[in-house]
Amino acid sequence: MDPAVFDGAVAAVALLAGPEGRLLYTNAAFTRMFGARQVGLPAREAFADPDGWRFLSVLDEVRATGRARQVTGAREPDPDAPAQSRYFVYSCSPVTTQEGDGILVVAMDTTTETFALQRYRALVSAVSVMIWVVHADGAMEEIVPGWERLTGAPWHPRADTGWYAHVHPRDRDRLGACWRDAATRGAGGVFQCTFRVRAADGSYRHLSTRGVPVLREGRVAEWIAATVDIEDTWRAQLRERLLARVATVTGQSLGEAFGEVVKIVVPELTDACLILLLSHEEWPLPEHAPVTARRVASATRPGLPAPPALLGQSVTVTRKVREVLESRVPRTFGIPVGGPVPAELLPAVTERWLAASGATSVTLIPLVVDDIVLGYAATSTNGDTPTLGPTETELLREVLHHAQQPIRKALDLQSARRTALALQRAQLTRPPTVGGASLAASYQPASSANEIGGDWYDAFLLPDGTLVLDVGDVVGHDLAAATAMTQMRNMLRALAYSRGPGATPADVLARFDEAAEGLGAASFATAVHTQLRRLPDLRWHVSWSNAGHPPPLLIPAHGGPLFLDGTQEDLPLCVDLSVPRSTHTRVLGAGDTLLLYTDGLVETPTAPFADGQRRLARAAARHRRAALPELLHGLQSLSDHRDDTAMIAFRADSPESP
Structure with a gap:
């Protein structure tokens, strides 16, 4: 050489x-x-x-x-x-x-x-980045360390036999799928996945990994990947997302509002969540009187057994629960594997569900609105989900706290509903006792909290013994509608009584239109005003005027039910004073029944009005022999309870009547 x-x-x-x-x-x-x-x-x-x-x-x-x-x-x-x-x-x-x-x-x-590599390693170490390589044989090598510092365990050169054991069980399949997808695409693939890893303190932290292939002679020789701890960023984004969703809650009742809230926190923060509201509405709770809590909403993550039905789920508030509510601080109760569920925290059916679903912990979080404790939320972790730590519990408490606005709105609606219902029931007096006939009435409020409408009925006797029956419906479903209903009912009653038996039903309704217009009390409403006079032979003469209301239903003692449509339809009340009103007449035979009702009984958003009338006629025929209270009870099942319903029924005595 x-x-x-x-x-x-x-x-x-x-x-x-x-x-x-x-x-x-x-x-x-x-x-x-x-x-x-x-x-x-x-x-x-x-x-x-x-x-x-x-x-x-x-x-x-x-x-x-x-x-x-x-x-x-x-x-x-x-x-x-x-x-x-x-x-x-x-x-x-x-x-x-x-x-x-x-x-x-x-x-x-x-x-x-060399200096460039040292600077790079120092940089990635400063920003908590782990760098690792996957070789062609599947062996993994940590270039910039951090695994042991995070997990407390030495780096393992194989993912399947050591590394995966630290990954959250519910993230392993997705992590493996991401890796197989990237490996299948080869040179054009990028491995990217966010998953949870168990830290040295037992909690789980979110990591984000991105890996790219290293090519030699056009073939993938190895993969190099960077892993970043994104727990703080992930949690901040989760918090913003959950609070934004809570701001959209629109439930009108407490059950509806809380029903939306539990679906927000499950499964994002916990495996299951149920809401229990106290039966006692004042705070603090009485020391010696029993207080119960009733479950109104619940949600569970996919993969767990379905929760039990809401019906009948209540529990007596024990000293342990009182302590949580009075402190207003969340408290977690651990459940040993295979061990008993803490007793007297939740309804018995819920305790059985927790045991069946492998619950590992239960956390109670007081629900406070305007310094009043309404009840508490109970959340659970199940199966392989770790028990909630202080960070997760605080985020849960914050999300539930931010639900105050829709809950407060639901409480206001609930209060208005109580007021309106009290006003309704104060006006819907018991029908009078009438010789030769029987009477029964029924009022059923709507199931929705904001449906507190203006349906009403009335029954009273004029000085000469004429029986007046009224049924009506003021447009609207709020306290204003209930107030207008009260005014109209009282005004119609006064006009009918003052004008006496000589005035026809059409005269009374026409006079009502004039009075309401003159006094500025006009509200769009429908009504049927009816007068019944007893005849010597057990029959009754009935006359009525219909102001845009569903027609009365005649249920004869013999024969099919018949709607009394009259010869023409009059306008609703307070629409046009220049249009005349009409009176219709008919004679009721012994044992015949006359039913006045509001549209909540027959009207649904998914079917034509005529279909509802046909259902009513068929049900009335089935119950024609029942006493009037039982008849009204049987007909009440026709309503879908979206709207309130008022009914009043009159039956002429038959020769067999006592």
């Missing part, structure tokens, strides 16, 4: 030969990197530097084994001429020279690359 060929090489080159490794040659690059060396000296004299023993040991190994070696090294600056350390990589290869067996040394300065 002629070493002169290396004179202009960029790499540092040296040639040694003989048993002592005598230095035969160095080029200019070698001199710049390692300093001048005297040619002709044995290696131990030519490289007598304090750290030269490392280099000499490599030469001895190559000479003894006959195999090349490649190693990295560093040179410290001269204490008399301070400068930064220099890093290099060199190879020692056996060669044949004119003087016998020798070793060719080739070295490259890697200082720039």
Whole structure:
């Protein structure tokens, strides 16, 4: 070998030969990197530097084994001429020279690359990034460490036998699917996944990993990935998302509002959540009187058994629950594996459900609105879900606290509903006792909290014994409608009584239109005003005027039911005073029944009005022999309870009547 060929090489080159490794040659690059060396000296004299023993040991190994070696090294600056350390990589290869067996040394300065790598490692360490490589055989190597610091466990070179054990059980399938998808796409694939890893303290933290393939000769040789702890960012985004969803809750009743809230926190924060409201509406709770809590809403995550029905779910508030409510601080009760569920916190059916669903903990969170404790939320973790920590519990409490606005709205509607219902029932007096006939009336409020409408009925006797029956419906479903109903009912009653039996039903309604218009009390409403007079032979003469209301239903003692439509339809009340009203008449036979009702009994949003009338007629025929209270009860099942319903029924005595 002629070493002169290396004179202009960029790499540092040296040639040694003989048993002592005598230095035969160095080029200019070698001199710049390692300093001048005297040619002709044995290696131990030519490289007598304090750290030269490392280099000499490599030469001895190559000479003894006959195999090349490649190693990295560093040179410290001269204490008399301070400068930064220099890093290099060199190879020692056996060669044949004119003087016998020798070793060719080739070295490259890697200082720039080494410093760049050090800076990169320092940077990713500063931002809590872990860097790791997946080799072709599936082995994993951690380049920038962080795994042990996070999990408390040493890094494991295999994901399937050690690494996956720290991943949340419900994230493992998704993590594996992301990896298989990226591997299938090969050179064009990118591995990206967010998953939870169990930290050293037992909690789970969200990590985000992104990996890209490393190609050699056009093929994927390995994958390099970066993993970042995003727990704080993830939790902040979750909080914003949940609070934004709570702001959209629109439930009109407490049950509806809380029903929306529990679906927000499940499964984002907990596996199951149920809401229990106190039966006692004042605070603080009485010391010696029993107080119960009734479940009004619940939700469970997919994969758990369905929760029991809401009906009949209540529990007596025990001292343990009182302590939580009075402190207004959430409290978590752990459940040992296979152990009993804490008793007297929840309804018995819920306790059985918790046991069946593998609950591991129950957390009680007081529900406070305007400094009043309404009840409490009970959440559970089930199966492999870890028990809620302080951070998760506080976020749950905050989400429930931010539900105050829709809950307060529901409470206001509930209060208005109570007021309206009290007003309704105060006006809907018991029908009078009438000789020769029987009467019964019924009022059923709507099931929705904001449906507190203006349906009403009335029954009273005029001085000559004429029986007046009224039924009506004021447009609207709020306290204003209930108030207008009260005014109209009282006004119609006064006009009918003052004008006496000589006034026809049409006269009374026409006079009502004039009075309401003049007094500024006009409201859009429908009504049927009816007068009944007893005849000597057990029959009754009935006359009525219909102001845009569903027609009365005649249920004869014999024959099919018949709607009394009259010969024309009059306008609703308070619409047009110039249009005359009409009176219709009919004679009721002994045992015949007359039913006045409001549209909530027959009208639904999904079917024509005529279908509702047909259902009413068929049901009335089935119940015609029942006493009037039982008849009204049977007909009440026709309503879908979207609207309130008022009914009043009159039945002429038959010869068989007592």
